[in-house]
Amino acid sequence: MRPPLDIVYQDNDLAVINKPSGLLVHRSRIASEAREFAMQMLRDQIGQHVYPVHRLDRPTSGLLIFALSSEVATKMSESFATNQVSKQYHAVVRGYLPDEGTVDYPLKEELDKIADAQADQNKEAQDAVTHFRCLEKIELPYKVSKKHDTTRYSLVELTPETGRKHQLRRHMAHLRHPIIGDTNHGDGRHNRFFREHFDSHRLLLAATAVEFKHPVNGEMMSLTAPLPGEFLKVFQPAEAG
Numbered sequence: 359m360r361p362p363l364d365i366v367y368q369d370n371d372l373a374v375i376n377k378p379s380g381l382l383v384h385r386s387r388i389a390s391e392a393r394e395f396a397m398q399m400l401r402d403q404i405g406q407h408v409y410p411v412h413r414l415d416r417p418t419s420g421l422l423i424f425a426l427s428s429e430v431a432t433k434m435s436e437s438f439a440t441n442q443v444s445k446q447y448h449a450v451v452r453g454y455l456p457d458e459g460t461v462d463y464p465l466k467e468e469l470d471k472i473a474d475a476q477a478d479q480n481k482e483a484q485d486a487v488t489h490f491r492c493l494e495k496i497e498l499p500y501k502v503s504k505k506h507d508t509t510r511y512s513l514v515e516l517t518p519e520t521g522r523k524h525q526l527r528r529h530m531a532h533l534r535h536p537i538i539g540d541t542n543h544g545d546g547r548h549n550r551f552f553r554e555h556f557d558s559h560r561l562l563l564a565a566t567a568v569e570f571k572h573p574v575n576g577e578m579m580s581l582t583a584p585l586p587g588e589f590l591k592v593f594q595p596a597e598a599g
Contacts, residue, residue, distance in 0.1 A: 363399055367581055371430045371574045372423060373408060375400060376583040379419040379560040383410050400424060412438045415524065417539070420447070420565025421583050425573075433573035438521070446567035447516040447526060448493075450589055451535040452548050455492045455512040461529040462487050465522045487519035488529045496593050502551045509551070511538070511592050526563060538562040556591045564589070 364376040377383070377396050384397040400408050408424040409431035425431035437443050464483035494513040502509040512535065516526050524543070530536055531543035538544065538552050539561035552558040569580045 360394055360399070362403055363396065365400075365403070366421065366583060367579075368404070371426055371572070372434075373400060373404060373426060374421055374423050374568075374581055377414055377419055377422040379417055379564075379586075382416050383414060383422065396422060397424070411435050412443070412521075414565060415561075417561035418447075418563045418565065419560075419586060421445075421568045421581060422565070423568065423570075430573050434570075437570055437573065441519070441521075442570065444567075444569040445518060445565060447518070448564050448566050448585055448589060449514050449516055449526065449530065450538045450562035450592060451512050451514055451530050452510070452538065452545055453512065453535045454495050454510050455490065455514055455533070455535050458489075458491045460487065460489050461533060463529060463532050465525060465528055468523050468528075484522055485520060486522045486525050486529065488526060489517040489519070491515045491517075494593050498592070500551065500555070502547050509548070513589065513593060527561075552592070556588070558588045558591065560588060562589055 360378070360381070365373060366376050367374040375396065382395050384395050397408055397410055406426060408426060409428060411423050411425050411431050411434035414420065414422045423434065425434050463486060465486040466483045467481055492512050492514050495510065497508050497510045499507075500509050501507050518525055522528075527537055527540050527543045531540070536544040536548075539549055539558065540563075541549065552562075564583070564586055566585060567580070567582045569578065571577070572579050
């Protein structure tokens, strides 16, 4: 049994949780083995129906917004659809990322064989824009790849302008700085290094801040979640090994 969900904010209209990595938002045919879901856990925890208004991938942790009525869910979904919700993420990536920059790289939709069996396989690539800022860098005396005697990592802040499927993971991989723990777009050698040296068994990507206009009272909401401890282990080299 998982511990109770961390509820970051709750009023009569909304509930915002800090979703742990590995927890699905709701039931999915893709992950039929899963038995726990954020939607059902929150419903049971607060004793009322909840309505998801956006997605957060299973391996990604962080802020996840639920509406407490279908009317509020409709309004919040519209806010997401029209890019009126600002989200910020943190990630640990391979290599030294430049101090700041923007990735403007269209993405073709990633289709799942089961869930997207009926989808158009030849859909055009969609605009996708991500801004990044490098917060910290470190070089460690470990030979993880054959080419280099040391290995480098960066802690980055990511601000997506668009919300394409796996956008942040795919954009970082496009820059040749994949996110650590990404089993689909990442680097298996570095993922293994983090498991063995830092006991890190997750995707190092977290939704750490969200800003939006409250759908009922119109107030600007600005919510944050702390950076998970796993993200900082590598930048404290005394703990390595």
